[in-house]
Amino acid sequence: xxxxxxxxxSFLVVSGLFVQPHATLAQADTISxxxxxxxxxxxxxxxxxxxxxxxxxxxxxxxxxxxxxxxxTRLMAxxxxxxxxxxxxxxxxxxxxxxxxxxxxxxxxxxxxxxxxMSDLDKINCYDDPAKYHQKLVEARVGRQxxxxxxxxxxxxxxxxRDEVLAVKANLRGGNG
Amino acid sequence: MDRLKKCIERHRxxxxxxxxxxxxxxxxxxxxxxxxxxxxxxxxxSRPAYESRRSEINQDSKEKNNTFxxxxxxxxxxxxEFLTMYDDESKDALQRNAFNSEVLGDxxxxxxxxxxxxxxx
Numbered sequence: 001x002x003x004x005x006x007x008x009x010s011f012l013v014v015s016g017l018f019v020q021p022h023a024t025l026a027q028a029d030t031i032s033x034x035x036x037x038x039x040x041x042x043x044x045x046x047x048x049x050x051x052x053x054x055x056x057x058x059x060x061x062x063x064x065x066x067x068x069x070x071x072x073t074r075l076m077a078x079x080x081x082x083x084x085x086x087x088x089x090x091x092x093x094x095x096x097x098x099x100x101x102x103x104x105x106x107x108x109x110x111x112x113x114x115x116x117x118m119s120d121l122d123k124i125n126c127y128d129d130p131a132k133y134h135q136k137l138v139e140a141r142v143g144r145q146x147x148x149x150x151x152x153x154x155x156x157x158x159x160x161x162r163d164e165v166l167a168v169k170a171n172l173r174g175g176n177g
Numbered sequence: 178m179d180r181l182k183k184c185i186e187r188h189r190x191x192x193x194x195x196x197x198x199x200x201x202x203x204x205x206x207x208x209x210x211x212x213x214x215x216x217x218x219x220x221x222x223s224r225p226a227y228e229s230r231r232s233e234i235n236q237d238s239k240e241k242n243n244t245f246x247x248x249x250x251x252x253x254x255x256x257x258e259f260l261t262m263y264d265d266e267s268k269d270a271l272q273r274n275a276f277n278s279e280v281l282g283d284x285x286x287x288x289x290x291x292x293x294x295x296x297x298x
Contacts, residue, residue: 038287
């Protein structure tokens with residue numbers, strides 16, 4: 001019996017170590033009663049603002065997608081091909097292009113996940129269930145943060161590619177390679 | 178079976194219209210499924226909600242000017258031309274402050290005001 005209590009106590013202590021960080025994380029997303037009351041009172045206005053943001057996001061997604069697509073297919077891929085045909089070392093440029101494509105794919109799938117969260121958010125009635133609405137809102141914020149960091153990564157790769165083209169240019173001897 | 182054949186022959190037009198409607202419904206169902214499973218609906222700005230915003234879509238007018246030829250010699254002049262196109266094409270993407278996470282903040286949505294506060298803060 002003593003041994004059983006010892007095992008049980010050990011189990012509780014060890015499981016407590018795993019559970020505690022999650023409880024802390026969950027706590028960070030909790031919302032005060034006053035804020036919940038605010039959410040319920042301003043439900044209509046908040047939903048309208050969130051809908052406007054969602055509509056605007058689709059527009060931004062299309063425009064930014066077109067920009068990245070043009071950079072990748074009309075410029076990066078074509079220069080890489082031309083450098084290879086001229087037997088010039090384009091390995092770094094190809095590597096940056098591949099990374100750019102992978103990040104673009106990641107951005108696209110992250111946007112789809114974010115869009116699903118925003119659609120789900122629209123379906124929740126913030127007057128009847130403000131806590132559930134807020135929880136979804138927190139998820140949407142995380143998704144949006146992910147999109148912002150994807151865009152930062154893509155923009156960094158655009159700059160890196162430019163720098164690498166300048167390096168290739170510096171190695172050229174006047175005329176053709 | 179004979180009765181069915183006779184019935185179809187007697188009402189040819191009705192059967193033809195019904196079959197055409199059935200095939201059309203099936204094709205619509207298949208295309209709608211592709212539309213949703215391919216996530217195309219997320220980027221479809223022809224939906225009524227986007228009617229007023231359609232003018233803000235980039236018309237991609239730079240396409241003809243900023244197409245780099247994949248074949249030909251490579252020298253410093255060619256790379257300079259490339260960089261001019263590249264800067265022009267990437268300017269918009271680099272300047273855009275897209276998906277700023279603050280717009281969905283509690284304060285921005287008036288969930289938290291000066292009097293109320295989220296326990297995390």
